[in-house]
Amino acid sequence: MKIREIRATPVNIPLRAPYRFSYGSTGSLTKTVVELMTEDGVTGLGECADGDRAADVARMAERLIGYDLRDVGPAARACVHGMSYTPWDNVTAHRRVFAGIEMAMWDARARSEGVPLYRLLGGAVRQEIPLTEYFSYRLPGREDAGEASPTDVARYCARMIEDHDARAFEGKVGTVDLAEEVRMVAEVRAAIGARTLQLDANGAWTLPTARQAMKALMPSDIAWFEEPCETYEEMAALRQHFACSFSTHIVDLPKAARLGCPDAIVTNINELGGIRGTLEFVAACAAMGVGFRFHSGETGVASAAYLHLSAALDHVRGASQTLLRWYADDVIEGGPLVPKSGVLRVPDGPGLGVTLDPAALRRCHERYLAEGRFPAGASAPPGSAYGSTFRKQ
Structure with a gap:
């Protein structure tokens, strides 16, 4: 070996x-x-x-x-x-x-x-891994017209339910005028019914702007809000005013435990130093009462690794992020992985299974x-x- x-x-x-x-x-x-x-x-x-x-x-x-x-x-x-x-x-x-x-x-x-890799990680506690369906304003592409209005985005989400039985949605905000984004999120909520709705601002707002934005957006029943502001301290300040859960890509577990915010850290295997580092970090999250999920944007190789870790680690609960629906190509046989009914099954072939x-x-x-x-x-x-x-x- x-x-x-x-x-x-x-x-x-x-x-x-x-x-x-x-x-x-x-x-x-x-x-x-x-x-x-x-x-x-x-x-x-x-x-x-x-x-x-x-x-x-x-x-x-x-x-x-x-x-x-x-x-x-x-x-x-x-x-x-x-x-x-x-x-x-x-x-x-x-x-x-x-x-x-x-x-x-x-x-x-x-x-x-x-x-399968998950066997080396202790065995699978789940075989189906929940994932969010992503939405955003998208510019016209070669094969996809994208979405340029609140109604376009809402129709896209409705189509994802009809075509793929999508169960949870996560969308980008902090990109256009706030009033327009409030309309977009309201129309998405109407299109997806009672399904889970999460938002991600990628730390775009100052604390006062985030407070104003969240006040306008929360009537659409937002379950999770990722990085309305960039720092843990700012999200902890927002926690005093809003009941939704917060998440971040910035990794600082001791601070999250000390402040009680954010509720989950969302990152990738590379940021944590590898699969062994991810195992250790998720165990520490579980011990300190902080949630953990994976974010998206990798090829089918690392995406398969996420699936195996999510299968093996009981603490990786809730839907992790995915952009897979938007991929026009991939390096693995069979092309991009395709979520259905809000999940992907963990590959069961040897190793990563791809x-x-x-x-x-x-x-x-x-x-x-x-x-x-x-x-x-x-x-x-x-x-x-x-x-x-x-x-x-």
Whole structure:
């Protein structure tokens, strides 16, 4: 079970229509797909969520060739500093990059043993993983006209119920005039009936603006509000006035427990240092009375890892986020995962239970080379080739 070779390939996953959120808009997502090959000929898959990390994966791989797949702890110590900060390096980046490789280590180990990943994580407490249906204003795409008005968004949500039996909805606010968003949310509520409705402002508002916005939006029966403001302290201040639950992507568990707000932390595997780190973090959330869910935006590789962790961890309750319905491509065989009736079943094949489609991987990589990465501001370096690889010589 020793590591022989590691390959990393940056890819762009296109969306059917660019969606708007408080940071602007995006029509694609850049990720790095990791392929880890063992000396026994088994391949495990992983993913770095934060853009093109191929060169970083190749550098880190130099330290990991020859490691046993089961030595996750020693491998982490070889790649990630033990402190949370150093002025000479980027600990956060190392943690995220190692997490993509570590995901592939777990996948390869489970494939070697011929079992689904959730078996290595303690077994499944659930087989169907609840997910939200996302909505937002979306700009016109090549194959999708998007939504440009409150009525358009409400009709989209109604169509998701009719076509896919969607059960819970989460939508972006903080993107246009507040009065228009209040109309949008009210029309969505009318379209979805008593189904769960959650909102996400991505920290767009100041505390006074958030208080005003929430006062106008809460009559639509909002169950969860994600990041109406950016800080924990601001959300705790809002808690005094509003009964809904709050969530955030910012990871600070001790502060959440101390302030009693937010109610849940919503993040990904990379941010927590890998699958082992996620197991430990979710256990700490359970002990400290803070909820946990996954957010979306990864390829089918990391999405499958989310499903296995959600299956194995009882504390991951409620619907995690997903943008899967908006994907126009993916790197896995069968294309993007398709939720139905508000859930996805955890894959039951060996490892993550998904398989790379070589043609799709190349297509998504070539799209990255042509378009550059998201967020914009950098593109592939001159001479960039398909996949960065490091192997035992």
